[in-house]
Amino acid sequence: MITGWFLAEEGGVGLNFDILETNLINLIIVLGVLFYFGRKFLGKTLSTRQSTIEEAIVDAETRKQEAAAALAEQQQKLAQAQEDAKKIVADAEQTAARTRESILAQAEIDVERMKTNAAQDLSSQEAKVMRELQQRITALALERCEAELPNRLNDDVQRRLVDASIARLGGQS
Template sequence: MGTFLLLMAEAAAVGGELAEGAEHSGFGLNTNILETNLINLAIIITVLFVFGRKVLGTTLKSRRENIETAIKSAEQRAAAAAKQLQEAQQKLTQAQAEATRIKAEAEESAKAAQKVILDQAAADIQRMQETGAADLNAELDKAIAQLRQRVVNQALQKAEAQLKAGISEDAQTTIIDRSIAQLGG
C-alpha cells in the first residue's frame, strides 16, 4: 500500500511539472530526462514489479490455497451429505418394508379376529335359539299342563254336578254295559 502511495505522489509531481511547463510556453514536449522524472518512474515501476510481484504472488498463492481448502472441505461435506442421504434412504426403505409387514400382520390378525367374533356370534345365536326353543317348549308344556288341569277340573265339576242331579236309568245301564265291555265280557 505504501508503494502505491509513493507512486501516486510521483504521478502528482509529474502532473504538476507538466502543468507548470504548459503555463509558461504553452503545449510542448520536455525531452530532458531528469526534469521529467523518467528515471524515478522507471525505478518505482521496477521496484513495484520486483517486490509487488512477490507480495502479489504470495497473496494470490494464499488465496489459491484458501480456495483449494474451501473446495476440498465442500467436497468432503458433499460426500458426507451424500452418504447420509444414502443411509437415510436405506432407513426409509427399511421403514417402509417394516410398515408393509406390520400392515399385513394387522390385516391377518384382523381377519382372524373377525372370524373368531363371527364364529362366537354364530355360536351365541345358536345357543340363544336353543335356549329360546327350550323356553318355548317349557312354556308350551306348562300351558298344556294348565289346560289339562282345567279340563280335568271342569270334567270333575260336571261329573259332580251330574252325580248330584242323579244319573238316569238309561245312563246307568249304558255305563255298566261299557264297563263290562271294557273288562272283556
C-alpha cells in the first residue's frame, strides 16, 4: 500500500490515491480558488444586490409616505364632502319648510278668493233669480189682468176711465 505522496525514487511529485487526504486537499484548493477569484465577483454581486434592496426599501418608504399623504388628503376631502352634504340637507330642509309655508299661505289666499267669488256668484245668481222671478210675476200679472180685463171692463167702467183720464189731461195743461 502506498501512503502519503507518491514519491518517485529521486524525489518528485506524484499522485496520492488516499481518498480522505485528497478530498480535504482538493476542498481547500477549490475554496482557495473560489475565494481568490470569486470574492470580487461575489462582492460585486452582493453589493449590487444590497444597493438594489436599499433602493427598494427607500422607494417603498417614499410610496408609503405618499400613500399616507394621499389618504390624509382623501379623508379631508371626505370630511369636507360630508360637511357639504349636511349643509345641503339643512338648506333643502329650510327651503322645503319655506316652500311649504308659501304653498299653505297661497292655498289660504286661494280659498278666500274662491269663497269671495262663490259669495259674489251666489249674490249675482240670487239677483238674477229675483229679476227673473219679478219678470215672471209681472208677466203672469199682466196675463191675468188681460184675461180678466174684458170681463170687468164694461161700458160704464170704460166711460168713467175715459172721463178720469180726460180730467187729468185737462188739469195738466
